Amino acid sequence: EFYTYLVFAAACLLTRARLLVSLLLAAGGVLVLATVSRYGMRETFGWGFARCLYGFFTGVLALAAWRRGWAIQGAAAEIAALAAVIAFLSFVPGHRALEYLATPLFALAVLVFAGDAGPVSRLLKTKPAAALGRWSYSIYMVHTPVLAILFSAVATWAPGALASRNGTADDVVLLAYLGVTIAFSALTWRLIELPGQRLIASLPGAVRHAT
Numbered sequence: 001e002f003y004t005y006l007v008f009a010a011a012c013l014l015t016r017a018r019l020l021v022s023l024l025l026a027a028g029g030v031l032v033l034a035t036v037s038r039y040g041m042r043e044t045f046g047w048g049f050a051r052c053l054y055g056f057f058t059g060v061l062a063l064a065a066w067r068r069g070w071a072i073q074g075a076a077a078e079i080a081a082l083a084a085v086i087a088f089l090s091f092v093p094g095h096r097a098l099e100y101l102a103t104p105l106f107a108l109a110v111l112v113f114a115g116d117a118g119p120v121s122r123l124l125k126t127k128p129a130a131a132l133g134r135w136s137y138s139i140y141m142v143h144t145p146v147l148a149i150l151f152s153a154v155a156t157w158a159p160g161a162l163a164s165r166n167g168t169a170d171d172v173v174l175l176a177y178l179g180v181t182i183a184f185s186a187l188t189w190r191l192i193e194l195p196g197q198r199l200i201a202s203l204p205g206a207v208r209h210a211t
Contacts, residue, residue, distance in 0.1 A: 004052040008060070019064055022057040029054030030100055041099040055103050062107040066114050073115030081112040082120055131186070138185035138193050146181045 011021045032050035037043045043051045065071070088105055092098045113121060123129060132139070150173075 001052055001056075003049055004056050007053070008056065019061065022060040022064070025053050026057035026061065029057070030103070034100065040096050041102060058103045058107050059110075062110050066111060071111045071115045072108075073112070073117040075118040077112045077115070078118030078120040081109045085109055132182070135182065135185045135189045138189040139181060142184050142188055143181045146184060147177065150177055150180075 007025065011018055011025070015021055029050045029052070032047060033040055033043060033054065037047040037050065039046075041051065084105060088102065092101070113124070115121075124133075154173075
């Protein structure tokens with residue numbers, strides 16, 4: 001991610017053809033994943049940079065589309081987008097060739113919900129959903145350490161559980177994992193992320209956005 005941000009900064013500073021550059025970088029990233037990576041969209045270490053280029057610059061293209069008024073808005077669009085995401089997550093994992101469609105599908109979903117003009121958007125404005133939105137970056141940052149700690153604890157105290165195929169037990173562990181992750185993220189948001197935001201905002205020359 002760090003190097004992807006540097007590439008984005010260079011693209012902004014060195015060229016005015018930013019959309020074309022974004023398209024080429026996104027296409028190059030997915031091409032590398034499809035032809036070189038052993039893990040495709042599940043890549044993390046070896047070709048993680050290519051995966052990050054694909055996702056990040058697809059997001060840049062989605063933002064450009066939004067600014068040009070190309071978003072698809074309305075109740076029908078939101079329901080269709082939600083159904084498409086649920087269907088994708090339910091049936092596509094395991095089909096490696098189709099997993100590359102995750103990035104454009106979620107970019108399209110972002111465009112739909114950016115319109116904020118449907119029943120799902122109204123649901124996402126409720127207090128629990130808004131709280132998850134505030135904590136989302138912290139959730140992103142802490143979910144992997146929490147998962148690593150969970151696996152380490154299970155491997156130490158109940159090593160046979162990792163090989164089990166008990167659906168009910170798996171569901172309980174998953175719910176516990178989600179609960180701990182969300183609770184820990186709320187804490188790190190309040191104690192680390194929020195003070196960090198205030199510190200950055202107080203620095204000379206900080207960019208401030210109206211809310």
